[in-house]
Amino acid sequence: MASQNPSQSTSQSSGPATGDQRLDKDTRETLVSVARHGLLLAWSFVVLFPLYWLASMSLKPPGQANALPPDWLFLPTVYNYIRLAQDGAFLAAFANSVVMVSASVVLVLLIGVPAAYVLSRYAIPMERDVLVWILSSRMLPPIAVVIPFFVIFRSLNLFDTRIGMVFMYVSINLSLVVWVMKAFFDGIPETLEEAARVDGATRFQGFRKVVLPAAKPGIFSVAIISFIFAWIELLFGLVLTNFEAVPVTLFVYSFIGSRSIEWGMLAAASMAMILPVVVFLIAVNKYLAAGLSFGVVIKE
Amino acid sequence: MASITLDDVTKEFGDGGDAVVAVDDVSLDIEDGEFVVFVGPSGSGKSTLMRMVAGLETQTDGDVYIGDEIVNQLGPRARDIAMVFQNYALYPNMTVEENMSFGLKMSTDLSADEIEATVTETAEMMGIESLLDNTPGELSGGQQQRVALGRAIVRDPNVFLMDEPLSNLDAKLRTTMRTEINRLQSDLGVTTLYVTHDQTEAMTMGDRLVVLNYGELQQVGTPLECFYRPANRFVAGFIGSPSMNFFEGQVTDGTLVADGFEYALTERMQGNVGDRTAVTLGARPEDYTLSEAPTDNGFEVVVDVVEPMGSVSYVYVRSVAASHDETFVVEIDGQQPISEGERLYAHAPATDVHLFDTQTGETIHQRELTDDAEHALSQPLENASAGAD
Numbered sequence A: 001m002a003s004q005n006p007s008q009s010t011s012q013s014s015g016p017a018t019g020d021q022r023l024d025k026d027t028r029e030t031l032v033s034v035a036r037h038g039l040l041l042a043w044s045f046v047v048l049f050p051l052y053w054l055a056s057m058s059l060k061p062p063g064q065a066n067a068l069p070p071d072w073l074f075l076p077t078v079y080n081y082i083r084l085a086q087d088g089a090f091l092a093a094f095a096n097s098v099v100m101v102s103a104s105v106v107l108v109l110l111i112g113v114p115a116a117y118v119l120s121r122y123a124i125p126m127e128r129d130v131l132v133w134i135l136s137s138r139m140l141p142p143i144a145v146v147i148p149f150f151v152i153f154r155s156l157n158l159f160d161t162r163i164g165m166v167f168m169y170v171s172i173n174l175s176l177v178v179w180v181m182k183a184f185f186d187g188i189p190e191t192l193e194e195a196a197r198v199d200g201a202t203r204f205q206g207f208r209k210v211v212l213p214a215a216k217p218g219i220f221s222v223a224i225i226s227f228i229f230a231w232i233e234l235l236f237g238l239v240l241t242n243f244e245a246v247p248v249t250l251f252v253y254s255f256i257g258s259r260s261i262e263w264g265m266l267a268a269a270s271m272a273m274i275l276p277v278v279v280f281l282i283a284v285n286k287y288l289a290a291g292l293s294f295g296v297v298i299k300e
Numbered sequence B: 001m002a003s004i005t006l007d008d009v010t011k012e013f014g015d016g017g018d019a020v021v022a023v024d025d026v027s028l029d030i031e032d033g034e035f036v037v038f039v040g041p042s043g044s045g046k047s048t049l050m051r052m053v054a055g056l057e058t059q060t061d062g063d064v065y066i067g068d069e070i071v072n073q074l075g076p077r078a079r080d081i082a083m084v085f086q087n088y089a090l091y092p093n094m095t096v097e098e099n100m101s102f103g104l105k106m107s108t109d110l111s112a113d114e115i116e117a118t119v120t121e122t123a124e125m126m127g128i129e130s131l132l133d134n135t136p137g138e139l140s141g142g143q144q145q146r147v148a149l150g151r152a153i154v155r156d157p158n159v160f161l162m163d164e165p166l167s168n169l170d171a172k173l174r175t176t177m178r179t180e181i182n183r184l185q186s187d188l189g190v191t192t193l194y195v196t197h198d199q200t201e202a203m204t205m206g207d208r209l210v211v212l213n214y215g216e217l218q219q220v221g222t223p224l225e226c227f228y229r230p231a232n233r234f235v236a237g238f239i240g241s242p243s244m245n246f247f248e249g250q251v252t253d254g255t256l257v258a259d260g261f262e263y264a265l266t267e268r269m270q271g272n273v274g275d276r277t278a279v280t281l282g283a284r285p286e287d288y289t290l291s292e293a294p295t296d297n298g299f300e301v302v303v304d305v306v307e308p309m310g311s312v313s314y315v316y317v318r319s320v321a322a323s324h325d326e327t328f329v330v331e332i333d334g335q336q337p338i339s340e341g342e343r344l345y346a347h348a349p350a351t352d353v354h355l356f357d358t359q360t361g362e363t364i365h366q367r368e369l370t371d372d373a374e375h376a377l378s379q380p381l382e383n384a385s386a387g388a389d
Helices: A006-011 A025-058 A079-085 A088-121 A127-136 A142-155 A162-186 A191-198 A203-214 A216-231 A235-240 A248-253 A263-292 B046-054 B096-107 B112-126 B141-153 B171-188 B199-205 B223-228 B233-238 B267-273 B371-377
Strands: B004-013 B020-030 B035-039 B061-066 B081-084 B159-163 B191-196 B208-213 B216-221 B245-252 B255-258 B261-264 B278-283 B289-291 B299-308 B312-319 B328-333 B343-347 B354-357 B363-365
Touching: A025 A263, A079 A088, A079 A263, A088 A127, A088 A162, A088 A203, A088 A216, A088 A248, A088 A263, A127 A162, A142 A235, A162 A216, A162 A235, A191 A203, A191 B081, A191 B096, A203 A216, A216 A263, A235 A248, A248 A263, B004 B046, B020 B046, B020 B061, B020 B216, B035 B046, B035 B171, B035 B199, B046 B061, B046 B081, B046 B159, B046 B191, B046 B208, B081 B141, B096 B112, B096 B141, B112 B141, B141 B171, B171 B199, B191 B199, B199 B223, B208 B223, B208 B233, B216 B223, B216 B233, B223 B371, B233 B245, B233 B278, B233 B354, B245 B328, B255 B278, B267 B354, B267 B363, B289 B328, B312 B343
Parallel strands: B035 B191, B035 B208, B081 B159, B159 B191
Antiparallel strands: B004 B020, B004 B061, B208 B216, B245 B255, B245 B278, B255 B261, B278 B354, B289 B343, B299 B312, B299 B343, B312 B328, B354 B363
């Protein structure tokens, strides 16, 4: 291969040659490519192995789930899943979460997106302060506010209600929606609405027919992030629910008993929990990539 | 179709003590079907003025009329206008066809079939019928520009407003579109306001120019009026490329003494100057000649830089006698041989020179013109840029 490369053959004799020190260009590219793929493989292993572990644990028969050293080869069984599907409490908690989290995402978008639009487009007195105030709801660690929430929920009769949990989730995600969507709207040129208004649209029509469609990627991004944050919420569910409005996270947590842990059921319930997020992600996937590059939707 | 009248229109941004006056007491009559160009440097208030006609800004003071109607209280949607924006502002999630039909859907009762027919007709006129199913992101800059124009035309509005519509195009396309907009405007006969900072666009496109600076009206006139009869030093310097040369001096005993040369004023000039002493002489690059022999009112200069443009050359020269080393521009025939460092005599004939009051900037003496030229100045040129490309 070297004989085809004139620079290599001539540099062999000369003094300060650098050519022969270096590898052939193709070889270098191959090496870089191998290294890159190697790193990516290693990283995917780090990310995916726990998932594999969880999945395999959920498919092992009782007693084998937590065996050490692990049984790498085992006969998969859906025993845990069948037990889970027959468990009314699990189904109720799962349904609770689907309903409460979905409702909270709809509500947080209905409140947060128009709020972000107004903060982006109109001259609001003390706009900066309003924005920081909205963010301040997330500045305290949740554990610090959970007791006041408990007291408030009790006195408003929201304790252990689905509607209470919806409000709870909204309060968790609202600041995220407002901040991200404000940045997103800031990136959409104002001339779009002006063009719409000149074209005969009202301000609201301009927002609904022109700005909202342009902001779709951002809206889907905050929707999925809000969904995930609410879906995996445990602390508030633990304190603010008892029986009626128990979210699925709390149910999963209940497999960790004071004396023993039901590993198989825990794993199966966790797997079931992942499912709605994955389904939602696949559904909005095409909007997500654009949405994560916040604000740069429009080429000029 | 409609005329536009601005009556003592003022726009201030901010409030109280920090208010910035963007447009200062502007009054203007624009006739039905006229093509008027608002021109000025950035920050001159030209866009703000147009946005007040559009209803996108509300004036702090004064009245805006479209036709005979005061539109102060009307929003943009009620003014029957169409606007082309600098960034085109095409709706990114709609196809070209949807972009063009949006305004008709919003502002008329036309049926879907009628809208489609109107859009198709306009698209054919603009040569964009093959793009109707594309979204703006799939179009080139020039195509987006056409769609933006088409979207304005399809509405058949009373007034077109164009806010620097060509500034995002490359030079060649800009020249083509300039001609095209001119042609469209004269075909459609719709009253058009056009904002630009580019004096070439202003000269070639407008029936009349409205020259603005710091929110104040400087001059309203035909392009040639603004060129040959500038109202003040600002207009003289802004219109024309390269800019007019200015020399500040003192008038004593009928002679203007500037740094680097003296200029004997004619009787008519002296009459116009009156008892002013601080006077600025202005002469356009093309009115100077460079010669090897001394002439009346000529002065010795040394050639600093030569920019050959082909048919003409721009020569940057500096007065030998001047205490500074600032240069001024002289335009000479492209075939005249000239080299850097050469010493020559620069001369601007008394007929071509303007004089300005140094303090106020006001024009106090204007160059002479033939009677025919004088008459032609006040006439708007039909199809001003028909040979621009």
